[in-house]
Amino acid sequence: MAEKLKFDLVAPERLLMSTEAEMVIVPGAEGDFGVLAGHAPVMSTLRVGVLDVSGTDGNDMRIFVRGGFAEVTPAGLTVLAEEAVPLSELDAAALDQRIKDASEDVQDASTDEAKSKAQAHLDQLQELRAAV
């Protein structure tokens, strides 16, 4: 494929990655979607999940992201994540810790709304834990 997708990953602290890729699979709030070059403009919030980056020369990367949104423009894909960690640096123990924190959040939540939000977060984490 001739055309490459320009891909930026930005965290609040700094620009994490600015590269070209064949395709990026984004964990959108309403389902995963793959982005190739020339994708229609889309704006989507992210759920807790894994960004799957297929690099230009077999340089594949999987990055754990939490919170934020993805913006696809004709110029490329920009992911603004509140937190982003390469999956290779994230092990099962760290995830278990997160799951523990999240389940405490569920118990501590005072309102129904907060509770369902925390529960959703926990579910996403558990799903991810199963995938790792």
Added chain:
Amino acid sequence: MASLKELRNRISSVKNTQKITRAMQMVAAAKLRRAQEAAEAARPYAARMSGVLANLSAGMEGRDGAPELMVGTGKDDTHLLIVATSERGLCGGFNSSIVRLAREEIIRLQGQGKTVKILPVGKKGRDQLKRLYSDLFVDFVDLSEVKQVAFSNADGIASQVLSLFEAGEFDVCTLFYSEFESVVTQIPTALQLIPARIEAVEGAEDESVDLGGAAYEYEPEETDILKELLPRNIAVQIFRGLLENSASEQGARMSAMDNATRNAGEMIDKLTITYNRSRQAQITKELIEIISGAEAL
């Protein structure tokens, strides 16, 4: 006139002070560089965020159901002022100028009969405001344990502010901090956070992209995205403010300590001249005494 010994002691004490101020200046210079780097690194996120928000809010204009965070509660009776200052002193007029700006705003608002609440961030500002307005404090954010401001710090403040907002504690929220212009100039700034005043952050112009006539698809709905983004935007704005603040603080400290070092140098010169003169005078006096004593014989 002070005795020679007293002069000597003063010279050595000023020299010690100069050593300290010089060391502090160098430390501030090193920290400033790091703070500046952090502020610059955070810019792309803030710029993109505000670009996206500007896009979204342009689409929302005039429509019903816009979130309160954007359009406000419809009143402006109660104001929350977040006053971000430093944790340490010895940085020239840095803290005072932020506090002065905040105080002018408090006086103006109170003159209009509005209720004012204050959320101080950083010890120095709290101490300065405590004397006059301690009854207006809603809480206090302590960052003295924080070496380098992280996003989680800003996020914590933001969630505190948001829960106050949801509880209907205030209508308008303004952040006071110091914009870093250069090492010698820091501009105390008031930034309105709620209702969000959406404008492009510096450097956002070149980030804006031409959509080529195509409209965005939103997933989920525009209003839902906006509901999620606005609280996050507040955290981002606070984060930016804190980073600017820490760069400004170090800049202010650096120039204050530079001045202090130079003053100490001048003082040492003056004292040394006085010391030499009085030493000379004493020698002359002793000589005259000896000679006139010899002549009297």
